[in-house]
Amino acid sequence: MSLADGPWGVLALALVLIGLVLYVMPVISRIPRLEAQVRRQGATIDQLCARLGVESASLDSSRDLDEQERALIAKGEKIAAIKHHRERTGSSLSEARDAVEGGIA
Structure with missing residues (x-):
């Protein structure tokens, strides 16, 4: 039986949770x-x-899209548009995805 299995373990866990809250x-x-x-x-x-x-x-990044990216979006090629945006701008995957999804909306 370890210390964590007994009442002291429960008390320690309760104290940690209270501290976290x-x-x-x-x-x-x-x-x-x-x-x-x-x-x-x-x-x-x-x-x-x-x-x-x-x-x-x-914060509207959809205006950062170029004509090729807009054309790819229009054709339903979202992944290609994200890839092109990343290559063109050097943005992260998340930023490029947000920009392309902003252009879809």
Whole structure:
């Protein structure tokens, strides 16, 4: 019989779980506040871009697609479009997939 099998093991597990909850809960509670802060910063950036007369950076990556990628998407060749986008931009697989899927929507 090991120490983990007895009541001390259960107590240790309970203490670990309580510690984990006490650590994670404050982090989770900050997420809405941080999201609101990011939205405010985005709005400020958009206002500055408008004042300067420059195009605002957008999270819409579908406009980053070139004509060949758009043609591949139109033909239903999503994987080929992702591959072409990666080769052309040097983006990661995830970024290229997001860009192509943004062009499909």
